[in-house]
Every structure is written in C-alpha cells, then in structure tokens.
Amino acid sequence: MFFKRSVPVTIAFVCGVLQVLDYFFKWGIVNKAAQETRAWVALVAVFALGLGAVNVLRVHLRRVQQNPVKNATSVLLLITFLVTIFIGLTAGQSSKPYKFIFDYIIVPTGSAIFSLLAFYIGTAAYRAFRARTLEAGILLVTGCIVMLGKVPLGEKILPFAPKWTTWIMQVLNVGGQRGVMIAGAIGFIAVSLRIITGLDRHTYGVE
C-alpha cells in the first residue's frame, strides 16, 4: 500500500504544489525545483514513447508468430517500423533516405487517410442533416451558411454568406464556446486538486 499509494500521492502532491507556487511567487529554490520537475516530464514522456514502441513490436510479433499469412499487415508494419528506425539511427533524421520515407510514404498515406473524411462526412451530412424539427432546421441553415461563407464559390452564390459566417463564428459561436471553456477550466481545477491531494483514487490505479 505504501509503494502503491502513499509514494505516488506524495510525489504528485510535491510536484503539483511546486508548479502552483512557481506560477505565483518568485522564490529562488521553489522556482528552480519546479523548472527541474518540468524538465523531467520530457524524459518521462520519451521513456513512455519508447515503451509504446516496444509494445507495438511485441503485439505484432505475437500476431506474426500465430499466423503470418493471415496477419500480413503486421508483417508489413514490422518491416516498415524496423527499416524506419534503422535508417533514422544510422543515417540520421535529416538524411536523404529518411526524407524519402517521410515525403513519399508517411505524408501521402497520412493525407490520403485524412482526405477520405471528405467523402464520409459528405454522405453522413446528406443522410443526417434533415430539418425534421425547428432546432434541426436552424442547425441546417447555419451549417449551410458557414460552409458557403468559407469558400469563394459560396461567396458568389450567396454574397452575404462571408459576413454572416463571421457573425456566426464571432458572436454565436464565441458565446457558446466561452461558456464551455470556463466550465471546462473550473472542472480542470477541481480535478487537478483532487489528483494533487490524492482524492482521485483512479489516477493512482486504486479501484
């Protein structure tokens, strides 16, 4: 219990209180300690990244061992994973081969997957955007105005669309978003306090 709960809670409490004090006061030793703990976060995050990579390797190696034919995508993943790491470590990340992988494999595949959204969102909008109620009708009209107001061809079709879009975004949207942000920030403070003081048991893996 001591190592599972008391130690993590104490570390979280010390680190959390340090950050709060550092923000509001200029106390040499506190400021220095807070800066030091922030720099540690980068190290911990890099370690987590490495752990993630090892986990990906383990999961896909197991799949390949079970059935390499059925899990051909895992074989492909392992090959590209290892080749990219090998080139990155030996030739460097600004080398030509690494740039080749980035420019001709990573960017086009990433963009291609993302661009499919245009098709899926389009058909989803066509099927779901129906003015069955007054609220749905308002949403539909607002959505169409904003979509047209954001593109030059829309301006040609509805000349008032850009002005209305700006008004919708900067008045109606800002009012709603501001409420969400303030509520979210208050919730964030409450959750942070619970974690720092050890009241939030789930954060520390306690059921």
Add this chain to the structure above:
Amino acid sequence: MGILEKLQNLDKRVFYLLMALAIAIPTIWPLGLEVSITPPVRKTYEFVESLPAGSVVLIGFDYEPGDEIELSPQAKALFRQFAAKRIKVVTVASFPVGPMFADECLRVLKDLGYEYGLDYVNLGYYAGGESTLAAFAKDPSSIFTKDWYGNDVSSLPLMQQIKSMADFSMAMTLNDGPTGGTGTHEWVRQSVMAHGTPFVIGCTGVLAANNMPYLDAGQVRGVLSGLRAAAEYEKLVGIKGDATRGMDAQSMGHVLIVLFVLLGNVGMVFARRRSNGGEKR
C-alpha cells in the same frame, strides 16, 4: 421508388464519384476564384507588420501529415512576410514528424537568403506536451541542448539571444488539435498568460470555433483557420501558392455537400406533404 424517395436516399457511390470529380477537376483546371480577406486573417497580417524588423518569433509545428495541406501553406505564406521584415524564426514541434514539416517550410526562408543558426533555427521535437513547453518557456536550454540537425544549441548565435519565452516578439502554433501534441489552449497558457508573449494561432478549419474566444477576448493577436486563411494570407503577401490552388477544390466540395443536403431536405419535405395529403384524402 418515386423521385422524392430517391432524392432522400441517393446511392453513396454517386456522391463519392461526384465528390472525386468536384475535387479533381478544379485541381487540374483551376477556376481562379478570388478570396476576400476576413477580419481574423487581416488582424494577424497587421500584427506581424507591426513587429520591428529583426524580431525573433517562435513557431510550433504541432501537426501530423493529415493536416499538412491546411497548415504548411499557412507557414509558408507567413514566412514570406517574415522575410520581407527580416524577422528571425525559431521552430519547435510537439509531434515527432513536426520538425520535418518545419524543415520543409523553412526552405522558403533559406531560398530568400536566410542563414541557418543566425536567422533561423529548427530545434526539433519535444515530448511531454504542456509541461515541457512550460519548461522551454522558462529556460529553452533546459529542454534543447541539440537542434534537429545535431548542432549544439548554445553554439547557434540566434539561440544565444533567447533566454526565455519573453525574448520572443511573437509565438505561434500551427496546430491540428489536442491529439497527442501541445494544443492551442496549452500554448495560450504558457506563452500569453505565463510570459506575456503576443500569440497567434494557426489551426485547421475544424478548430476555428474553439479558438475564436481567444481572439475576441484579445488574448491572441490573430487566428488563421484552415486552407481558406492560408489562401487569404497568400493573397496578402502577393503569391499564388498551394492554398490558393486548393481553394477551388474546397469550394466545389463545400458546394456539392450543401447541394446534397438541400436535395435530401427537399425530397423529405415534398414526400411528407404528399403523405399528409394522402392521409387527409
């Protein structure tokens, strides 16, 4: 099935085909539609214009390949304005692929006569999101000892001028949302609130709504959202780049979606009227 029912249930393959054509045709044969300048983009441009020549700015390349098409053109257009004022640039990235995008965009500055280490620096990737950005903001050398190319950061003349976030005349993030990197809210907290550094947001189109409150409250000096903002910026700096060309395809895509949504609704309204009429009879 009558025409009204058909209008409500068009085969999605028809839509896919039309969408592919709507994007492909203007990409091959551009329409050359003019974009008008919106207030958030004008504000950003005017703020950068107001910076003294030779200022140093920090740019965060916080996006992944899927959003490159919206955000890289923003960076390239901004860099042209920076070059005209000889503004120096330091880049960081909260995604592992970010430094590669920075490297590609910084080529604009290199082609315009900028010298690495003296006028621009690509510091590379940092892990840890907001906490690491906070540490960087207080003391950049505590996070980066080597730049993206492996040079000692302390040996770079530009970095010798930078002791904290407050030494930057402007900070900016090119951001695709809180999906693993440092989000726009985190940047606002660490640059504007903690150090008072003027801040500009460059984000994807879908994030525009989330970030408008900052502009309205005066916490950020400008918001560039999506490809549209990049096209507007290209117009302001007098170039016709990827964003200007992409706007034609985006125009057709948006209009097609609106058209389909309207068709579906027209079909629904008339079908409902017909069924109501039938019931009355």
